[in-house]
Amino acid sequence: MPATTSPTRTDSRPDSRPGGRSARVRAAVHQAVKDLLTDEASDLLTIPVIAARAGVHATTVYRRWGSVSELLADVATSRFSGDLVVPDTGSLRGDLERYAADLAKDLSDPDTLALVRAIVGTGGEGASICRGERQRQLEAILEREQARGSRTPTIERAIDALLAPLYYRAVFTDQAPTPEWARTLVSHLLPD
Amino acid sequence: MPATTSPTRTDSRPDSRPGGRSARVRAAVHQAVKDLLTDEASDLLTIPVIAARAGVHATTVYRRWGSVSELLADVATSRFSGDLVVPDTGSLRGDLERYAADLAKDLSDPDTLALVRAIVGTGGEGASICRGERQRQLEAILEREQARGSRTPTIERAIDALLAPLYYRAVFTDQAPTPEWARTLVSHLLPD
DNA sequence: CCACAAAAGCAGCGATCATTGCGATTAAAA
DNA sequence: TTTTAATCGCAATGATCGCTGCTTTTGTGG
Structure with a gap:
């Protein structure tokens, strides 16, 4: 059973070409960061919370970005x-x-x-x-x-x-x- | 044995008038925040770490300021x-x-x-x-x-x-x- | 000198966080 | 199709954090 909360993304097609799984995870995590940033609770901007909101496991975020700072930098670079x-x-x-x-x-x-x-x-x-x-x-x-x-x-x-x-x-x-x-x-x- | 690290302040007279204990704690905590702010590790700016650096118990900081945000606001107001x-x-x-x-x-x-x-x-x-x-x-x-x-x-x-x-x-x-x-x-x- | 209120110390609790092995899934190469 | 490397999910662990009753100390006024 999916213990984590549902992801924000509306795109739920079964992992086809445009980007692959890695790109989808990245997009979901970026969106989760943007969502949480507006929630006015800067101490809630933590990796486990971001991962749950993105429908992704925290481990993945830790391995790809390492820290919230680097993740924020990545989001900002895209933005x-x-x-x-x-x-x-x-x-x-x-x-x-x-x-x-x-x-x-x-x-x-x-x-x-x-x-x-x-x-x-x-x-x-x-x-x-x-x-x-x-x-x-x-x-x-x-x-x-x-x-x-x-x-x-x-x-x-x-x-x-x-x-x-x-x-x-x-x-x-x-x-x-x-x-x-x-x-x-x-x-x-x-x-x- | 004093498990916490030594405070930064050089003033170690035994609690006489000019401000009382409360004021000394406040000064030590403020100084600890300023010190930690330059250490370039924003995730280390947490109440237990601040309290340890100030030579003060974390409980005191939690009761007087509540959160790092409010403490920062207080430091900034003084500054x-x-x-x-x-x-x-x-x-x-x-x-x-x-x-x-x-x-x-x-x-x-x-x-x-x-x-x-x-x-x-x-x-x-x-x-x-x-x-x-x-x-x-x-x-x-x-x-x-x-x-x-x-x-x-x-x-x-x-x-x-x-x-x-x-x-x-x-x-x-x-x-x-x-x-x-x-x-x-x-x-x-x-x-x- | 004594009493009393405020502030700080203390210990411990539950919750969350960061990190690490291990297996499963995926996407691309052979 | 089989192989292979990369990515992700999963579970568990140790550490840290935020918080709360309770006691002790401080300082002030009676």
């Missing part, structure tokens, strides 16, 4: 890769406004926010997982504009003026960043 | 209250530069940084402990300048331009914020 697109509106201002608005919408998601906070809490080096991709994308926007022959703010300045307020407001305050507010950040960064 | 002074240089620019530099130096301390990260990781509402006092102090600087009849940036704008980059750089990157860089933030906030 923060390839989900945001570098816009191309033709103008630097347009690109930045679009990108800042997208990022604000992304960071206003409670699940994403909980993940960021949990990652920050696990120590330090893992925190760059949540910002590395975004910094690179911002850099790409600036470099493309420079390739057009225009002068742009430095990447450092852009980080201070855009990324920093977005992450600060999301992580340290209880007001979610809105796309409209994000656009005002761009207007302060770029000279009128 | 972030009254340690920074609102400067008064006569000019808004001078005040902001001084305050930003002080805050940068404060946030570059590894112990403080570890505390901030741990607080963020415990859930959300506690994160405002690390920024509430600073926001109020920044507000005080702006309001004093307004009382002099001068126009100033809004508090929201000052947060985005000063507090946000400082906290972002400290928490999300591995480069500690320097006072010099903090002053450049002010130069970007105030019109030349």
